[in-house]
Amino acid sequence: DTEVTQTPKHLVMGMTNKKSLKCEQHMGHRAMYWYKQKAKKPPELMFVYSYEKLSINESVPSRFSPECPNSSLLNLHLHALQPEDSALYLCASSVGAGRRSEAFFGQGTRLTVV
Amino acid sequence: AQRVTQPEKLLSVFKGAPVELKCNYSYSGSPELFWYVQYSRQRLQLLLRHISRESIKGFTADLNKGETSFHLKKPFAQEEDSAMYYCALASGGSYIPTFGRGTSLIVHP
Numbered sequence: 001d002t003e004v005t006q007t008p009k010h011l012v013m014g015m016t017n018k019k020s021l022k023c024e025q026h027m028g029h030r031a032m033y034w035y036k037q038k039a040k041k042p043p044e045l046m047f048v049y050s051y052e053k054l055s056i057n058e059s060v061p062s063r064f065s066p067e068c069p070n071s072s073l074l075n076l077h078l079h080a081l082q083p084e085d086s087a088l089y090l091c092a093s094s095v096g097a098g099r100r101s102e103a104f105f106g107q108g109t110r111l112t113v114v
Numbered sequence: 115a116q117r118v119t120q121p122e123k124l125l126s127v128f129k130g131a132p133v134e135l136k137c138n139y140s141y142s143g144s145p146e147l148f149w150y151v152q153y154s155r156q157r158l159q160l161l162l163r164h165i166s167r168e169s170i171k172g173f174t175a176d177l178n179k180g181e182t183s184f185h186l187k188k189p190f191a192q193e194e195d196s197a198m199y200y201c202a203l204a205s206g207g208s209y210i211p212t213f214g215r216g217t218s219l220i221v222h223p
Contacts, residue, residue: 033210042200042213043158056210090158094209100165102148103211105158 002027006091006106014114015081021109023074023091032074033103034066035090043090049074050096081113116141118203118214126220127191135186135217137175137201147184148202148211149175158200162186171195191221 004025013019023032030051035043048056049068063085065077074091088108095101117140127133139145147164162170164177164184175186184201198218202211 031210040216040218042216045210045212048210100146100204100209102160102163104160105150107157 002104004091004093004104004106006089006109008109009107010110010112012112012114013078013081015083017081018077018079020078021076021089021091021111023076023106024072025093025104026072027093027104028071028095029093029104030071030096031094032068033092033094034064034074034076035092035105037088037090037108039087047076078111081111083113086112116145116203116205116212118201118212120199120201120214120217122217123215124218124220126222128222129193130190133186133188133191133195133219133221135199135201135219137184137186137214139182139184139201139203141182141203141205143205146204146209147175147177148204149173149184149186150200150202150211150213152198152200152216154197161199191219193221193223195219196221 007022032049034046037043045058046060047066052068063080067075090108091106092103094103119138149161151161152158162175173188177184198216200216201214204211
């Protein structure tokens with residue numbers, strides 16, 4: 001299995017809702033990432049988990065809360081989002097942060113905040 | 115600080131024409147450079163990495179440390195090459211990819 005799987009593919013949520021994005025990989029990768037991608041823009045790094053520990057938080061607002069329950073799963077919990085948070089949220093994984101390897105990306109969750 | 119610059123937002127060519135997508139980087143150490151491609155409605159995927167020195171789908175890219183460039187080239191563009199291309203840099207220590215703004219390649223029939 002050489003894929004990163006993200007669910008759901010699409011999500012529409014209100015500003016008072018609580019929802020979660022999920023990401024799964026079974027490649028034995030020990031680094032997992034959340035990126036945010038706005039239309040016609042490059043992916044912007046949000047969080048990095050290395051060996052299930054949060055190693056990088058790129059000054060992301062607290063309404064985004066990541067979680068890494070085990071080495072295969074990565075969640076992004078969403079609460080009280082704003083319309084400007086609407087974007088494609090990409091999960092990626094690599095062998096290990098600090099080790100030479102490319103990142104494998106999921107298809108993304110397209111989030112719309114209404 | 116590391117930075118990746120893709121000067122062209124859009125590159126439009128006809129089928130069979132040569133293509134060069136430019137990428138310049140700034141980083142003081144020894145970076146690892148990649149080209150990622152995002153076809154319409156598909157996931158972002160790796161196209162090339164500089165250490166592999168291989169040709170994928172007819173594309174090649176050579177790292178020029180003197181000019182700090184990693185331009186992507188293909189001698190004869192095909193319509194199926196139409197996509198968004200991102201140059202990315204991963205630096206020593208973390209190897210977390212940082213992306214350029216992307217170049218949209220459109221190949222006309």
